[in-house]
Amino acid sequence: xxxxxxxxxxxxxxxxxxxxxxxxxxxxxxxxxxxxxxxxxxxxxxxxxxxxxxxxxxxxxxxxxxxxxxxxxxxxxxxxxxxxxxxxxxxxxxxxxxxxxxxxxxxxxxxxxxxxxxxxxxxxxxxxxxxxxxxxxxxxxxxxxxxxxxxxxxxxxxxxxxxxxxxxxxxxxxxxxxxxxxxxxxxxxxxxxxxxxxxx
Amino acid sequence: xxxxxxxxxxxxxxxxxxxxxxxxxxxxxxxxxxxxxxxxxxxxxxxxxxxxxxxxxxxxxxxxxxxxxxxxxxxxxxxxxxxxxxxxxxxxxxxxxxxxxxxxxxxxxxxxxxxxxxxxxxxxxxxxxxxxxxxxxxxxxxxxxxxxxxxxxxxxxxxxxxxxxxxxxxxxxxxxxxxxxxxxxxxxxxxxxxxxxxxx
Numbered sequence: 001x002x003x004x005x006x007x008x009x010x011x012x013x014x015x016x017x018x019x020x021x022x023x024x025x026x027x028x029x030x031x032x033x034x035x036x037x038x039x040x041x042x043x044x045x046x047x048x049x050x051x052x053x054x055x056x057x058x059x060x061x062x063x064x065x066x067x068x069x070x071x072x073x074x075x076x077x078x079x080x081x082x083x084x085x086x087x088x089x090x091x092x093x094x095x096x097x098x099x100x101x102x103x104x105x106x107x108x109x110x111x112x113x114x115x116x117x118x119x120x121x122x123x124x125x126x127x128x129x130x131x132x133x134x135x136x137x138x139x140x141x142x143x144x145x146x147x148x149x150x151x152x153x154x155x156x157x158x159x160x161x162x163x164x165x166x167x168x169x170x171x172x173x174x175x176x177x178x179x180x181x182x183x184x185x186x187x188x189x190x191x192x193x194x195x196x197x198x199x200x
Numbered sequence: 201x202x203x204x205x206x207x208x209x210x211x212x213x214x215x216x217x218x219x220x221x222x223x224x225x226x227x228x229x230x231x232x233x234x235x236x237x238x239x240x241x242x243x244x245x246x247x248x249x250x251x252x253x254x255x256x257x258x259x260x261x262x263x264x265x266x267x268x269x270x271x272x273x274x275x276x277x278x279x280x281x282x283x284x285x286x287x288x289x290x291x292x293x294x295x296x297x298x299x300x301x302x303x304x305x306x307x308x309x310x311x312x313x314x315x316x317x318x319x320x321x322x323x324x325x326x327x328x329x330x331x332x333x334x335x336x337x338x339x340x341x342x343x344x345x346x347x348x349x350x351x352x353x354x355x356x357x358x359x360x361x362x363x364x365x366x367x368x369x370x371x372x373x374x375x376x377x378x379x380x381x382x383x384x385x386x387x388x389x390x391x392x393x394x395x396x397x398x399x400x
C-alpha cells in the first residue's frame with residue numbers, strides 16, 4: 001500500500017491523497033508532528049533529506065515534491081486516464097500545467113503563508129506582489145477555462161487536481177465571483193474524491 | 201525544427217537549449233524584446249497567455265514552463281538516455297528532482313532577481329530568507345552529491361541540467377568552496393553542450 005507522510009490533510013499532501021482517491025488506489029497516512037521533531041528524525045530524513053512533507057513511499061520507492069509525486073502516480077496508473085500517454089498530443093500541455101501549478105502558481109501563492117514575524121507593512125507589500133503575479137496567471141487560466149471545463153480539452157486530469165489544490169491559497173486574488181476559475185473550482189471541490197480526501 | 205522563444209540565452213530558456221544540445225536535436229532561437237512589447241503581441245499570447253519566456257513550439261505543440269518543456273523533450277527523445285523510462289526504478293527520483301529544481305529551488309533562488317525598487321532593508325530581508333531556505337536545500341543536495349556525481353545513481357540526466365541551470369542564481373548560498381555541489385557544478389559547466397548553449 002502507498003504510504004503518505006504528511007502533517008495534515010490540508011498541507012501539500014492534499015493533492016496526492018485526492019489523486020489516489022480518484023485513481024482508487026489504497027494508501028495510508030502518517031501524520032508527523034513538526035513540534036516533536038518528527039520531521040527531523042534520522043529515519044525520516046532518509047526518505048526526505050529536506051525534512052519536509054509530503055513524502056510518498058511506494059514499495060522500494062521514496063519520492064518527495066508534490067508535483068513529482070503526482071506526475072509519478074498518474075503515469076503509474078495511466079490506465080485510469082488521469083495522465084495523457086507519452087505519445088498523446090496533449091502530453092506537452094499536461095506537463096506544462098502540472099509544472100505551472102507548483103513552479104509558477106504555488107511559488108507565488110505560498111507567500112501568503114509567510115506572514116509570521118512580519119510587520120504590517122511587510123505583509124502589505126507581500127500581498128501586493130502576490131496580487132500582481134496572480135493577476136497575470138488569473139487572466140491566462142480564465143482564458144483556458146472559458147473555452148473548456150478542464151485544463152485539457154479531453155477532460156479531467158491530474159493537472160486539474162494540482163491546480164485546484166493550489167488556487168484556494170490565494171482565493172481572493174484568483175477566484176473572481178462569476179469567473180471561469182470560480183466555476184471550475186466549484187465543480188472540482190464537489191468531486192467525491194476531493195471530499196473524501198478532505199482537500200478543501 | 202524546434203522553435204525556442206526567449207529573451208536571452210541566460211533566461212529560463214537556458215536549460216531547454218542545453219537539453220536540446222545534449223540530445224543533438226536542432227532548434228531555432230527567437231529573441232523577443234520585452235521593451236518593444238514583443239511578449240504581449242496577440243500572436244505570442246496565443247502561445248503563452250502569460251506573456252513570459254521560454255515557450256517552445258514543436259510542430260503543432262506549443263508548451264511553456266521550463267520544467268514542463270524539459271520533461272516533455274527528455275521523454276520525447278528518451279532513446280538518447282536523459283530521462284529514465286516510465287517503468288524504470290529511477291523514474292520517481294527523476295521526476296522528484298525535475299520538479300524540485302523549479303518548484304522548490306528556483307522558487308527561492310528567483311527572489312534574488314526581485315531587488316528592483318526595493319529598499320536596502322527589504323533587500324537584506326530577502327537575502328536572509330533566501331539564505332535560510334537555500335541552507336536546507338544545500339544540505340540535502342550535498343548529501344546526494346557526496347555519494348554520486350549526478351542526481352541519479354545511473355548517471356547524467358535532464359534533472360542535472362535543470363538543477364545546474366538554477367543553482368548559479370544563488371551561488372553564494374549554495375556553492376560552498378570545496379563542497380560536493382561546487383564540484384558538481386564545475387563538472388556540469390564544462391560539458392560541451394552547456395558551453396555551446398551559453399548557459400553559464
